[in-house]
Amino acid sequence: MPACSTFLLLWRPALHHCQNRIHREGQHKNPQGVFTISAFPTFSKHPQSCVHAKLRENKLMQWGGWMPVRLLAVVLFTILMLEQVALSQNTAFAQANEGRPGTGVIETLIGGGDLLRVSVFGVKDFDVDARVSARGSVSLPLIGDVQLAGLTTDEAQAVIEKRLIDGQFMLRPEVSVFAKEYATQGVSVMGEVQKPGIYPMLGSHGLFDVLSMAGGTTPKSGITVTITHRSRPDDPVQVKLVDVGKSPDANSEILPGDTVFVSKAGIVYVVGDVKNPSGIAIENDSDMTVLKAIAIAGGVNPTAAVSSAKLIRRTSNGPEETSIPLKKILSAKVRDLKLQPEDIIFVPNSAAKSVGRRGLEAALQAATGIAIYRTP
Structure with missing residues (x-):
């Protein structure tokens, strides 16, 4: 029990008796103009706890008149108020923290296999x-x-x-x-990460910490990460990794039982008579175009047959070949073409004016064999 509470417990009865006695008897003025009060009522069970006396002028001078009663009342009232303030502050603090996210320990539930x-x-x-x-x-x-x-x-x-x-x-x-x-309470990290798997985890972690557990992303990874929370399996959340630096909220909270899936970046291949034949990693919603892809590949060589460039696009019926007006695109005479993942831009050498069947096969083989992935 606090000291102030103990003090009040001992003195509060005396204060109440004093107040009741004063209220009953009121203030009496004797013929000499002296106030007479009952300042300290006597308790029947504890006669020594306080003294009952009528104070006349000489007693008032000796005791200081009303001062003892006022001083006692002020002291007790001050202590009572301080205690109430402290209690109210503690109550407010408890209410403010009750149910606040992040203030309590996240409990992990027992599951099969644990x-x-x-x-x-x-x-x-x-x-x-x-x-x-x-x-x-x-x-x-x-x-x-x-x-x-x-x-x-x-x-x-x-x-x-x-x-x-x-x-x-x-x-x-x-x-x-x-x-x-915790066999069932780990975090599943799948997709384009170095070490996919289930990682045991207690409490909450940031998305970057979870990806670090899996060895980080692969060169083929996209920038989209899909997070499926165990508590909301029908409401997956997509996060752009490029937004983490701009917005701390992008470093999402991952809890035990969640699943993290790192998407694979779409690849656009630029092969043939270009300076740096390569695969270019893009997102599915990227605005990658023919002109951008050629630029990332270092541009075409002087010996390239620009007017004979082809776009090879994979379909359900196999690869389809389409002519690209690359010369006009490079000179900004026609609108640039938007590319899709797995598209192949093939720029033949001037020695071969047409792609032909062998040229198409060569383009596909070149695209398949490219191990260098570039990002826009």
Whole structure:
């Protein structure tokens, strides 16, 4: 109990008696013009706790008149107010933090496949490692199968303690449950990362931390990451990695049970008589065009047959070949063409005016064999 509360507990009855006595008797003026009051009423059970006396002029001079009562009232009132302020501040602080995201520890639930360490204080035979079955239960000494899936470790402790008490095995068991492995509570990191897999994780982590666990992204990765939260499987969230530096919110919070999928960037191939034949990584919603792709590939060589350039696009019926007015595009006489992932731009050498069947096969083989990926 706070000191101020103890002080009030001891002195509050005296203050109340003083106030009641003063209120009953009021202020009396004697013939000499002296106020007479009952300042300290006597308690019947504790006669020494305070003194009951009528103060005349000489007593008023000795005690300072109303000063003791006023001083006592002011002191008690001040202490009471300070205590109320402190209580109100603590209550406001508790209410402000109640339910606020990030102020509490994120509880991870037990699931099938998890490995639990269960022990009872003072009972060595009960110290066991138990694997949670697919049905969500574990088999423990004395009490048999116990359903623990969907519970926190604290809740699991309470369930086991109750089973031990109800079975009259122990009077006051002190059970400890520790999750050694969370098989179902890891984060699945899939797609274009160096080491795809399921990574055990407790609590929340940022998206960048999770990607780092998986070794980072591959050169073929796109900038779109799809996050499927365990709590909202029907509402996946897409994040652009390029936005993380601009917006801290893009470094999304990842929780146990979530799935992170890094998209594969679409590849546009520029092959043939260009300075740097290569594959160019683009996003599906990118505005990559023929002119941009040729520029990234270093431009065409002087020996290139620009007017014979072809666009090879993969379809469900196989590759389709389309002529590209590359010469007019380079001179800005016609509108540039937008490219799609897996498109191939083939610029033949001037020695071969037409692509032909062999030229088409050569373009496809060249695109397949390119291992250099460039980003716009």
